[in-house]
Amino acid sequence: MIAIFYAIVATLVVAYWLIAALLSRGEFLTIRTANVTLAIGILVFVFAMIVGSIVRAPARLLEGACPSFGISRTYPLGFDTQSPCEVFANQGSAMLAYGLPLILLIVSLLQRVVASRRR
DSSP states (O other): OHHHHHHHHHHHHHHHHHHHHHHOOSOGGGOHHHHHHHHHHHHHHHHHHHHHHHOSOGGGGGGGGHHHHTOOOSOSSTTOSSOHHHHHHHHHHHIIIIIHHHHHHHHHHHHHHHHHHHO
8 A cells, every 4th residue: 555655656746747847938947936835745745655654543643633623532323433533534644645745746836837937
């Protein structure tokens, strides 16, 4: 499973640079805002990979946030397989690992393309 995640990350970064090279004009490597956003996106990817490699159940890290959001840790019905907190932690960890870095890569790509065409 973790090897698939590494392959997805590598493919996204390669696709990012190919699309940026095809759609941009001129000095598209020197756009500071896009470089900062790209760096943050890659750091989030790296952090997600490290956490996924070290921690057996990364979703457990988010279960500590449930009380601050007012999410119940108990099963509301007797036949539920997961508590609302477990559902939040599972979906939240997937969003942080896959969704946030992907959004940052897309924003960085758009910044790079738009800024390179304005120069």
